[in-house]
Amino acid sequence: METFKLEVVTPTGIFYESDVNYIKFEAENGEMGVLPNHAPVLVAIKPCTLTIEKEKKQKYAFISEGFIEVTPEKVSIVVHLADWSTDINAEEAIKAKRIAEEKLESVSGDASRKTELKVSIERASARIKTSNLR
Amino acid sequence: MANTREIKGRIKGVEGTKKITKAMKLIAASKLKKAREMHEKTLPFFKHIREIMLDIMKCTPDMKLIYFDKREKKEHRRKGYLVISSDTGLNGGYNTNVIKEAVKVIDKENAVVFPIGNVIKNYMLKNGYNVDTNFINTRYTVTTIIAADIAKYMLKSFKEGTIDELYIVYTEMESVMHLVPNTIKLLPLDNKDFKIKESGMREVLDFEPSAEVVFERLTNQYLQGVLYGGMVESFVSEHFARMNAMDSATTNAEKLSKKLTLDYNRARQQAITNEISEIIGGAMNLK
Numbered sequence: 001m002e003t004f005k006l007e008v009v010t011p012t013g014i015f016y017e018s019d020v021n022y023i024k025f026e027a028e029n030g031e032m033g034v035l036p037n038h039a040p041v042l043v044a045i046k047p048c049t050l051t052i053e054k055e056k057k058q059k060y061a062f063i064s065e066g067f068i069e070v071t072p073e074k075v076s077i078v079v080h081l082a083d084w085s086t087d088i089n090a091e092e093a094i095k096a097k098r099i100a101e102e103k104l105e106s107v108s109g110d111a112s113r114k115t116e117l118k119v120s121i122e123r124a125s126a127r128i129k130t131s132n133l134r
Numbered sequence: 135m136a137n138t139r140e141i142k143g144r145i146k147g148v149e150g151t152k153k154i155t156k157a158m159k160l161i162a163a164s165k166l167k168k169a170r171e172m173h174e175k176t177l178p179f180f181k182h183i184r185e186i187m188l189d190i191m192k193c194t195p196d197m198k199l200i201y202f203d204k205r206e207k208k209e210h211r212r213k214g215y216l217v218i219s220s221d222t223g224l225n226g227g228y229n230t231n232v233i234k235e236a237v238k239v240i241d242k243e244n245a246v247v248f249p250i251g252n253v254i255k256n257y258m259l260k261n262g263y264n265v266d267t268n269f270i271n272t273r274y275t276v277t278t279i280i281a282a283d284i285a286k287y288m289l290k291s292f293k294e295g296t297i298d299e300l301y302i303v304y305t306e307m308e309s310v311m312h313l314v315p316n317t318i319k320l321l322p323l324d325n326k327d328f329k330i331k332e333s334g335m336r337e338v339l340d341f342e343p344s345a346e347v348v349f350e351r352l353t354n355q356y357l358q359g360v361l362y363g364g365m366v367e368s369f370v371s372e373h374f375a376r377m378n379a380m381d382s383a384t385t386n387a388e389k390l391s392k393k394l395t396l397d398y399n400r401a402r403q404q405a406i407t408n409e410i411s412e413i414i415g416g417a418m419n420l421k
Contacts, residue, residue, distance in 0.1 A: 009182050011278040011362075013175040028343050042186065043342040044351055067348065069186050078182045078355075080278075112290070 002036040005074035006052065008063070008082055015082040016061070022053040023075065025068065034068075034075055043068045047119070047126040049085075049133065050077070060085035062130040064123055081123075088131040097124035138405060141398040145391055152387035158224065159380035166373040173366045176278065180359030187352050193339045199346065201289075201323045201353050205298050213245045214288065214297035216269075216320075216361070218304045218368040219254035226379035228305065228313065228372055229253045235315035236303050246297060248284075250365070281362035285354055288361075292321050304364040305371035313371045320360060323353065 003019040024033040026048035045068055052059045066079030100120040107113050205211065219232045232254060240247065240263070247263045249255035258265045269284055291297045300321040308314050341348050 009179050011176050011179045014178055028347075032342075039340065041340040041342060042190070042348055044348050067186060067352070069182075069189070076182055076186075078179065078186065 001055075003054075004034075004036040004038075006077070007074060008050070008061070008077040008079070010079055010082050016052070018054065020052050020054040021056075022051075024051040024053075025049070025063065025077075027068075034070060038070050038075075040072065041068075041070045043070075045077075045079070047123040049126060049130040050082075060130055060133040062088060062127050064126075065119065083127070083130075085130045085133050088127055090128055090131040093124050093127035093131065097121055097128065100124060138398060138401045141394055141401055145394045145398060148387050148391045148394060152384055152391065155380045155383040155387060159377055159384060162373045162377040162380060166370060166377060169366060169370045169373060173363075173370065176362065176366075180356075180363065183352060183355045183359055187349070187356055189339060190341075190345060190349050190352070193345070199349060199353075200293060201321065201350075204322055210244060211298040212296065213241070214248060214291065214300045215240050215245055216248045216250060216284070216288075216300070216302045216304075216364075217254045217258070218302070218365060219249070219251035220372045220376075221252040223253065224379060225372055225376035228375035231313070231315045232303065232305060233257055235317065239301070239303065239317050278358065278362055281358045281365060282354075284361055285358035288321065289354060289357065297321075302361065302364045304368040305375075306367055307371050307374065310374075313375055318360075318364070320357060 001021050003021055005018075006020045006023060007017045008015040022033060022035055024031065026032070026046050027043045028046060032043065045063070045066055047062075047064045050061045050063045052061070062081070062083045062085065063077065063079045064081040066077065069076045069078070097120075100117050104114065104117040104121065107117065215236065217232065217236045219229050223229065236247075236254065236258075242263060245264060247254075247258050247265050248269055249258050249265060249267065250269050255265070255267060268287065269280075288297075288300055292300065299319065301317050301319050303315065303317045306314050306316040
C-alpha cells in the first residue's frame with residue numbers, strides 16, 4: 001500500500017513521525033482526509049480527532065487548533081497540543097468543559113474572552129470524543 | 135593583627151557564604167540545563183511555522199495585511215519595547231547590560247515599556263519611563279502559553295494602534311562566554327525577513343479557508359515563536375550569568391578562607407609565642 005510521510009509537531013516536541021496510509025481530521029469547513037499524492041494545500045484546522053491509518057491499523061489522537069501543510073514531500077501537522085486517545089483523561093476533560101461553559105455564561109461583553117472560552121470548550125469536546133475511540 | 139577569635143568568626147562567615155554561592159551555582163546549572171532542553175524541543179515547531187509563512191509569501195507575494203503596514207505617515211508614532219531582565223540580582227552584569235541596552239535604544243518621549251522581570255520594572259518606574267506592567271509576573275516560568283498571551287496582547291495593541299512598532303530587548307547567548315544584549319524588531323513584519331528565494335519556488339498551494347485567514351493566524355504563532363525564543367534565550371543567559379557569577383564568588387570565598395586560615399594560624403602562633411615569652415620572662419624574673 002502506498003504511504004506518505006507524516007509528522008505532528010507541537011511546541012513541546014515532535015509528537016509523531018512516521019510513514020502512514022491515510023489521515024483524517026476536521027478543517028474549518030468540515031471533515032477532510034489526506035491520501036498519498038494529495039495536492040499541495042495549507043489548511044487551518046479546528047480542535048478535533050486525528051485519525052491515522054497505518055498498515056490497516058487505526059490510531060486516534062486529539063489535536064488542538066493549528067495547521068496542516070500538505071506538500072509533495074510530506075504532510076506536517078503543526079498544532080499546540082496533541083494527545084493519544086489512550087492518554088486522555090476523559091473525566092478531566094468533562095470537568096474542564098463544564099467549567100469553561102459555566103465561565104462562558106458569566107462573561108458578558110468581552111468578545112475576545114468569549115472566543116477564548118469557546119475554543120476551550122471545543123478542545124474539551126474534541127478530547128472527550130477522542131477518548132472514546134480506541 | 136586581629137585576635138584569633140575574630141578571625142575564626144570571619145572564617146566561619148566566609149565558609150557559610152561559600153556554601154550558599156555553591157548551592158546557587160548548582161541550582162543555576164540545573165535550571166540552565168532544563169531551559170536549554172525545553173528550547174531545543176520547541177525549535178521544530180516554530181521552524182515549521184516560519185516555513186509555512188515563507189510558503190505563503192511565495193505563493194501570494196502581493197497580499198496586503200495589516201501586519202506589514204509600516205504606518206510611515208502617522209504622526210506621534212508610539213513604539214513598544216518588551217524588555218527582559220531577571221527578577222533577582224546576584225547574576226553578574228546580566229541586568230546592568232540589559233538596562234544599558236534599553237536606555238540606549240528607548241526614546242523616553244514616545245515609547246511604552248513592557249518590562250518582563252522585576253529588576254527592569256523597578257528601574258523603568260524609577261526613571262520615569264512610560265511603563266505597562268501587564269507582564270511583570272511572567273518571569274518565573276517561561277512557557278509557550280505565556281508567550282502566546284504576550285503575542286496576543288501585542289497584536290491587539292498593534293491593530294488598535296496603541297503601538298506602531300514593537301521591539302524586544304533581550305540577552306543573546308552569542309557563545310558560551312559571551313552574553314550580549316540585543317534588540318530586534320517584531321512588528322510590523324518586514325518583507326525582507328521573508329525574502330523569496332528564486333530557486334526555491336514551489337508549486338502553487340491551495341488554502342483552506344483562505345490565504346489571509348491562514349496567514350493571520352500564522353502571524354500570531356510566529357510572533358509567539360520569536361517571543362518565546364527571546365524569552366528562553368534571556369532565561370538561559372540569566373542562569374548562565376548567575377552560574378558564572380556564583381562560580382567566581384565561590385572561588386573568591388575559597389581564596390579568602392585560605393588567607394584567613396593563614397592569618398588565624400599566624401595569630402595563634404603569635405599568641406603562643408607571646409605566652410611563652412611571658413612565661414620565660416616571668417621565670418627569669420623569679421631567679
